[in-house]
Amino acid sequence: xxDAEPEDAAEVARVHVRAWQVGYRGLLPDExxxxxxxxxxxxxxxxxxxxxDQPATIVAVLDGRILGFATTGPSRDEDVPGSGExxxxxxxxxxxxxxxxxxxLIEARARLLARGFTEAVLWVLAGxxxxxxxxxxxxxxxxxHRREEDVGxxxxxxxxxxxxxx
Numbered sequence: 001x002x003d004a005e006p007e008d009a010a011e012v013a014r015v016h017v018r019a020w021q022v023g024y025r026g027l028l029p030d031e032x033x034x035x036x037x038x039x040x041x042x043x044x045x046x047x048x049x050x051x052x053d054q055p056a057t058i059v060a061v062l063d064g065r066i067l068g069f070a071t072t073g074p075s076r077d078e079d080v081p082g083s084g085e086x087x088x089x090x091x092x093x094x095x096x097x098x099x100x101x102x103x104x105l106i107e108a109r110a111r112l113l114a115r116g117f118t119e120a121v122l123w124v125l126a127g128x129x130x131x132x133x134x135x136x137x138x139x140x141x142x143x144x145h146r147r148e149e150d151v152g153x154x155x156x157x158x159x160x161x162x163x164x165x166x
Contacts (some may be wrong), residue, residue, distance in 0.1 A: 001107050004047040004057035004069060011066040012059065013041035019090035027127050032152035052115060055087055058107055060100050067092045068100045070108040075121050077160070079145075084117030084165070085160050096130070105138045113165045120165055123147075126157040 004012060017036045024033060047057055055073040059066045068091035075083040086108050091100045112120050121142065124131050145160040 001058055001060055003105070004045075004059045006045075006047050007080040008047060008059055008066060009042045009045040010038065012045060012047075012057070013038045013070050015068060015092045016041050016088070016090050017064060018093055022093040023090075023128065023130065024125065027125055028151060028156065029154055032154065056111065060104055060106065060110065060150075062092070067095050068104050070104040072108050072112050072120075073118075077121060077145075080119065080162075082117070082119075084112035084115065086112075086120060086122040089093055089122075101134050102138060105134070109138075109163070109165050118164065118166045119162065121160055121162050123158045123160050126159050131162075139163050 017038055020036060026125075033078045045057070050056075053074060055071050057069055057071040060068040069088070070089040071087040072084060073087060075081075075085040077083070077085070086105070089101065089104055089108065091104070109120065109133045121143075122135065124135065126146070140161040143160050143162040147158055147160075148155050149158055150156070
């Protein structure tokens with residue numbers, strides 16, 4: 001586990017796109033998933049900014065290859081001021097079931113706690129049972145908040161999970 005560096009952007013994008021294409025199959029339109037491009041995703045990452053109000057990304061690396069990542073920072077939800085948030089956590093589908101996601105969650109929580117947060121939230125696509133099982137195993141619980149997001153022009157429901165960090 002280490003902090004993501006600017007030169008990691010393409011490998012993180014590879015994990016991100018592949019995890020979406022496999023994990024969200026049946027939850028998002030095939031046309032949308034098939035159209036995800038590494039180049040587009042790569043340009044979105046700005047690793048290396050250490051300001052406390054900015055997202056921070058960690059990567060799980062084995063034999064020089066990034067197998068997963070987690071991005072954390074201050075919560076964007078107004079109803080939980082002072083909370084942290086896991087903005088994203090994705091693992092390469094070829095390595096699912098090996099504990100990488102759980103390890104990333106533990107490290108993400110530790111980093112949020114080190115930044116002074118005592119509680120955190122994360123949002124997950126409704127119907128993504130694999131992810132929700134992983135979160136429940138790590139002590140997260142649904143808190144009843146739901147919202148609709150536009151994903152590739154498709155209205156998609158996401159549900160919020162919450163957890164104490166201390």
